[in-house]
Each structure stands twice: as structure tokens, then as C-alpha cells.
Amino acid sequence: MSRRLPVAVALLLWSPLTSADDVSFSRDIRPILAANCLGCHGTDEGHREGELRLDTFSGAKAQHQGRAAIVPGKPDASELLTRVKSHDADSVMPPHAASCRLSHAAS
Numbered sequence: 892m893s894r895r896l897p898v899a900v901a902l903l904l905w906s907p908l909t910s911a912d913d914v915s916f917s918r919d920i921r922p923i924l925a926a927n928c929l930g931c932h933g934t935d936e937g938h939r940e941g942e943l944r945l946d947t948f949s950g951a952k953a954q955h956q957g958r959a960a961i962v963p964g965k966p967d968a969s970e971l972l973t974r975v976k977s978h979d980a981d982s983v984m985p986p987h988a989a990s991c992r993l994s995h996a997a998s
């Protein structure tokens with residue numbers, strides 16, 4: 892499989908989460924999610940997959956079956972990073988079938 896890890900995006904999300912002081916969800920994180928994720932995890936309830944909304948910080952931090960997409964300061968516990976970095980076609984986000992791709996990775 893030729894699909895590469897969106898390393899830059901993972902790092903981009905990762906570093907803000909580990910130094911939470913200076914970071915704004917709406918300024919720094921949400922635009923990335925808007926471009927890649929909110930079509931399926933946004934404001935439209937009828938179109939919300941996995942009962943997960945990522946358009947608000949509280950939605951992103953909400954627990955689902957013991958996990959949360961974002962656990963501030965704990966990238967290893969954040970399901971969002973696990974999914975974005977996943978090599979498993981069944982769990983990687985965005986899904987392969989989606990028209991969007993995380994293509995921000997350099998080189």
C-alpha cells in the first residue's frame with residue numbers, strides 16, 4: 892500500500908496537545924479538522940458518523956465507549972491521533988473511501 896502517514900499533521904496535532912497553554916482549538920486545530928473531518932463529524936447530526944463531533948472542543952473531548960478523540964496533553968490516549976496514524980484500512984481516518992485526504996505531510 893502506497894499511502895503514507897500524514898506525519899506532519901500528526902505532529903501538528905501532537906505538539907499543540909502536549910503544550911496546551913498557547914493553543915486554541917478553534918484557531919489551531921479546527922481548521923485542519925474542518926478541511927478533513929467535519930464532513931462526517933461536524934454540525935450536521937443527520938450526517939454525523941460514529942456519534943463523534945469534532946467541530947467543538949467539548950465534542951472532541953467527549954467520551955465514547957471509554958475513549959475520547961482528544962485527551963488534552965495525552966496524545967497516546969487520544970483516539971483521533973490513533974486513527975489518523977493508523978495503517979489499518981478499517982480504522983484509519985479519514986476513511987480511504989472519503990474524498991478528502993490528509994495531504995499536508997511534507998515530501
Ligand code: HEC
Pocket residue numbers: 924927928929930931932940941943955956958960970971974975981982984985986988989990991993
Ligand atoms: C467519510 C466520512 C468520514 C470522514 C471524512 C472522517 N471520518 Fe472519522 N469516522 C467515520 C465513521 C463512519 C466512523 C465510525 C466507524 C469507526 O469507528 O471507524 C468514524 C469514527 C471516528 C473516530 C472514532 C470515534 C470513536 O468513538 O471511537 C475518530 C476518533 C474519528 N473518526 C476521527 C476522524 C478524524 C480526525 C477525521 C479527519 C482527519 C475523520 N474522522 C474523518 C467517518 C469519517
